[in-house]
Amino acid sequence: MYADIKIADDRPVYIQVKDYMKRLIRRGALQGDQKLPSTRELSALMKISRNTVVTAYNELEEEGYIYAVQGKGNFVAPGAAGNVSELSYEEGESGFEDDGGHIDWRQRISRYASEAERLDLMKRGIRAEKGSISFTSIAPDEKLFDLHNVKRAFMDRMSIEGEVLLNYGYAKGYKPLIDFLLRYMENKGVDLTGKDILITNGFTEGFDIVLSALGKSSGRAICENPTHNTALKNMKLHGYSITGVDMEADGIDLKRLETELDSGEFDLAYLVPSYHNPTGIVMSPEKRIETIRLLSSRGIPIIEDGFNEELRYSGSHVAPLIASAGRSNNVIYLGSYSKILFPGLRVGWVLADKELIGYLESIKRSRTIHTSTLDQSLLYQYLHNGNFEKYLKRAKAEYKRKYELAIESCKAYLPLRKLSGDGGLHLFIEFDETLPTRILLEACTRKGVVFTPGDNFYVEEGQGRHTMRLGFSRVADEQIVQGIRIIGDTARELMG
Amino acid sequence: MYADIKIADDRPVYIQVKDYMKRLIRRGALQGDQKLPSTRELSALMKISRNTVVTAYNELEEEGYIYAVQGKGNFVAPGAAGNVSELSYEEGESGFEDDGGHIDWRQRISRYASEAERLDLMKRGIRAEKGSISFTSIAPDEKLFDLHNVKRAFMDRMSIEGEVLLNYGYAKGYKPLIDFLLRYMENKGVDLTGKDILITNGFTEGFDIVLSALGKSSGRAICENPTHNTALKNMKLHGYSITGVDMEADGIDLKRLETELDSGEFDLAYLVPSYHNPTGIVMSPEKRIETIRLLSSRGIPIIEDGFNEELRYSGSHVAPLIASAGRSNNVIYLGSYSKILFPGLRVGWVLADKELIGYLESIKRSRTIHTSTLDQSLLYQYLHNGNFEKYLKRAKAEYKRKYELAIESCKAYLPLRKLSGDGGLHLFIEFDETLPTRILLEACTRKGVVFTPGDNFYVEEGQGRHTMRLGFSRVADEQIVQGIRIIGDTARELMG
Numbered sequence: 006m007y008a009d010i011k012i013a014d015d016r017p018v019y020i021q022v023k024d025y026m027k028r029l030i031r032r033g034a035l036q037g038d039q040k041l042p043s044t045r046e047l048s049a050l051m052k053i054s055r056n057t058v059v060t061a062y063n064e065l066e067e068e069g070y071i072y073a074v075q076g077k078g079n080f081v082a083p084g085a086a087g088n089v090s091e092l093s094y095e096e097g098e099s100g101f102e103d104d105g106g107h108i109d110w111r112q113r114i115s116r117y118a119s120e121a122e123r124l125d126l127m128k129r130g131i132r133a134e135k136g137s138i139s140f141t142s143i144a145p146d147e148k149l150f151d152l153h154n155v156k157r158a159f160m161d162r163m164s165i166e167g168e169v170l171l172n173y174g175y176a177k178g179y180k181p182l183i184d185f186l187l188r189y190m191e192n193k194g195v196d197l198t199g200k201d202i203l204i205t206n207g208f209t210e211g212f213d214i215v216l217s218a219l220g221k222s223s224g225r226a227i228c229e230n231p232t233h234n235t236a237l238k239n240m241k242l243h244g245y246s247i248t249g250v251d252m253e254a255d256g257i258d259l260k261r262l263e264t265e266l267d268s269g270e271f272d273l274a275y276l277v278p279s280y281h282n283p284t285g286i287v288m289s290p291e292k293r294i295e296t297i298r299l300l301s302s303r304g305i306p307i308i309e310d311g312f313n314e315e316l317r318y319s320g321s322h323v324a325p326l327i328a329s330a331g332r333s334n335n336v337i338y339l340g341s342y343s344k345i346l347f348p349g350l351r352v353g354w355v356l357a358d359k360e361l362i363g364y365l366e367s368i369k370r371s372r373t374i375h376t377s378t379l380d381q382s383l384l385y386q387y388l389h390n391g392n393f394e395k396y397l398k399r400a401k402a403e404y405k406r407k408y409e410l411a412i413e414s415c416k417a418y419l420p421l422r423k424l425s426g427d428g429g430l431h432l433f434i435e436f437d438e439t440l441p442t443r444i445l446l447e448a449c450t451r452k453g454v455v456f457t458p459g460d461n462f463y464v465e466e467g468q469g470r471h472t473m474r475l476g477f478s479r480v481a482d483e484q485i486v487q488g489i490r491i492i493g494d495t496a497r498e499l500m501g
Numbered sequence: 502m503y504a505d506i507k508i509a510d511d512r513p514v515y516i517q518v519k520d521y522m523k524r525l526i527r528r529g530a531l532q533g534d535q536k537l538p539s540t541r542e543l544s545a546l547m548k549i550s551r552n553t554v555v556t557a558y559n560e561l562e563e564e565g566y567i568y569a570v571q572g573k574g575n576f577v578a579p580g581a582a583g584n585v586s587e588l589s590y591e592e593g594e595s596g597f598e599d600d601g602g603h604i605d606w607r608q609r610i611s612r613y614a615s616e617a618e619r620l621d622l623m624k625r626g627i628r629a630e631k632g633s634i635s636f637t638s639i640a641p642d643e644k645l646f647d648l649h650n651v652k653r654a655f656m657d658r659m660s661i662e663g664e665v666l667l668n669y670g671y672a673k674g675y676k677p678l679i680d681f682l683l684r685y686m687e688n689k690g691v692d693l694t695g696k697d698i699l700i701t702n703g704f705t706e707g708f709d710i711v712l713s714a715l716g717k718s719s720g721r722a723i724c725e726n727p728t729h730n731t732a733l734k735n736m737k738l739h740g741y742s743i744t745g746v747d748m749e750a751d752g753i754d755l756k757r758l759e760t761e762l763d764s765g766e767f768d769l770a771y772l773v774p775s776y777h778n779p780t781g782i783v784m785s786p787e788k789r790i791e792t793i794r795l796l797s798s799r800g801i802p803i804i805e806d807g808f809n810e811e812l813r814y815s816g817s818h819v820a821p822l823i824a825s826a827g828r829s830n831n832v833i834y835l836g837s838y839s840k841i842l843f844p845g846l847r848v849g850w851v852l853a854d855k856e857l858i859g860y861l862e863s864i865k866r867s868r869t870i871h872t873s874t875l876d877q878s879l880l881y882q883y884l885h886n887g888n889f890e891k892y893l894k895r896a897k898a899e900y901k902r903k904y905e906l907a908i909e910s911c912k913a914y915l916p917l918r919k920l921s922g923d924g925g926l927h928l929f930i931e932f933d934e935t936l937p938t939r940i941l942l943e944a945c946t947r948k949g950v951v952f953t954p955g956d957n958f959y960v961e962e963g964q965g966r967h968t969m970r971l972g973f974s975r976v977a978d979e980q981i982v983q984g985i986r987i988i989g990d991t992a993r994e995l996m997g
Contacts, residue, residue, distance in 0.1 A: 016887060017887035069813065106797035107830055107831070110854055115716045115717065118861075118863070121866075128863065144669050147664035150667050152663040169643070171646050171843035172646075174845055218610050218613070219609065220609050306604060317564065348668055350873065360607065367614070367620075368613070370617075371705070371734060373703065373706045376702075378845035
């Protein structure tokens, strides 16, 4: 005892001594009212300074683990000793377990929890070997991150109001960031009359809160098919029955949309008008206006996923739906910089009708109190310092090059039937019906190349079995070419 | 036009020029294919450098707002001009509104949303005048924050793995922090066999996720009465019917607990064993063991709120319920440093059975993807650097002094019937039944003193009408005395 303590380099020594002593007390190796070694003795045994032992003993006393008797030394507090053993060990190894303390959680969880687990793709994903070429990610390339500007933004903001940032903030969000984003959205053409912003932990929280806030009448939701799989998952978890509308080269198929809308009631529409996930399609301005008209005339709330619209490499300006909708209040815009800037900073925003935002704010408060003020203020200061525009310029140039390389390689090497992707961070590919992409993936994985099978993004099971999404944002140039060539070769082998 | 631009100091000038031009294009002040002033002309009109204009024009072109014609100059892109006016203004001021684009959100929201709003105390709270003495907060005193250590922790961590921190993390949490917290909980006496940790956005998200995960059978929850109002709110929002059990000086009334447990089924118990909110009572070790026994023998999951247990000023060591429960797997421990360290960092954790954590992880992923990696890694590095122990020491000394001052002042000045609070950041006071604290609060507010009426914390409406919570953590010493004296004087006046 004592001499066997292992002092690690990575933590203050007195804390390690304290923890060591606590363990002895807790395990019953030291009994209540038992005398402890003197500080001099312990320092010799542990080969550490006496001051360190004094500090450790003082804190153990403050925390109630030991008590000191003037002139006699330190003793183990009777209440602290063997707390666990009193309970579980005296009643036998199992303690409360015999008494019903053991629960079979699989039997006790809610349907929601088991569905969340079942639909959790991260738990069903492909495990790529180290060194594989992976086209599964559409997260930004971290090599682009301008860390010095991030550090500067943090230090700037901490110097201005560090104490405020570290204490409680507001459910609605960090005021300077809200004001910045309002101006930012106004510059995209949004009429802010009667609208307001709520800051959320990224797109996902915004979407989840909006789904919780909307009342259900038909219990039906309509969206593009295929579409963002997290959105599909969350609509399912909220109990919606989902109607998917096929995509054309310039966005949702308007005729089918109208047919579906005429066929029954819908509680909401979910749309990704720019760099649609997974197809990469940018909806044309004409379709945007017609889509809004079709949905608005039926009083259907539109949840607009502003996903990546910042990433346009070129081409004409396309306004978000909420801008095209003018003063109408039925578009709920979900914004995020996560796919462009830093996903590790969990910041997104909901721009919508002021009254609706009031309800969303209360839900947000009941769920997570508020979004990390550090994330919000750092992002604000980074934007305020003018870093975003410069970063975006570099990022666009980088992604554009990769995009062109990926398109070129796909055309050269893949036996594809259809290819879409107007820019952004990914392409969507459809093969002949003789080539199920799950089988292709299995074969490619063995050759060290992975991608996302497209069926993940479809509303109905069995759809999209010959499609795949290729995310290229984090793949090096030469690997883009090499990886796509391998996929092509493998596809041809399988197609015979 | 142009000359009326107002250049602010706080943002890069070229961005301001860009935004100004976008607004003109958007509002239709500039029409499609209209020629823009040359860079030389615009720089003269706006009194800014020509380079700035060149940069602004380049970016406007990249974003598709304008196009350049070699040798002729820059022109407004036809697609960009008057996007809004095409839609709403040409169809009249209201645009899509006439077409059903206007929704009365109060009619369209879910019951959950309207309940969240109704139960949102922040929207019903007392607005204290500036300069008031406010006993409503139980947040930490930001004067204690050691900003230099926070900055150092951030810089340390960013230097080690900045790129990783800014990209996507894991739903389960930041691995080094999870490992740290597992060791931390083990040092509190927890047997980690079969247990795991999920990191959440503070206590509140952890609680909300756990409530979502637990299956309902009786739909009934049991807890101390009074108790933490956010917990009450969230149990109500999750549709639980709540049974409250009265408190005694050393914690929950065991006889009543047993009677209630014998009277019917319960799906869960929610308990705050240390510095119980709002009463400030620390449950005695004997009661802890008996409470676990009563609940475990009936197979009821126990949600333990680890609220502030770090803040013990003195007295014997008291193990959390999950430590006393040994290897049983029915205790779900929710931990947070928010009330002690930095609430602005939204980090909490759930320590529970491994299998249950698996479900919670999937729910977490569907709700918010993951907790801010910046918050998690900063907190980890701060703890790792050994700052927490030193900070806690200072904080405890500070709060202990305030606590003793508050107790002393209450005894001296308040016509109270009962006083509780074994430490922590607040006291709970009960007056004679002739003194409703809502009326006392109204009178005190006029004299510049505010506190939290105790009825907020009770399960049933109408209970606790003569109680109040006094949070002293952020009140200066002299104001503690002065404020309590004013409350006392006012109470006596009202009691006649």
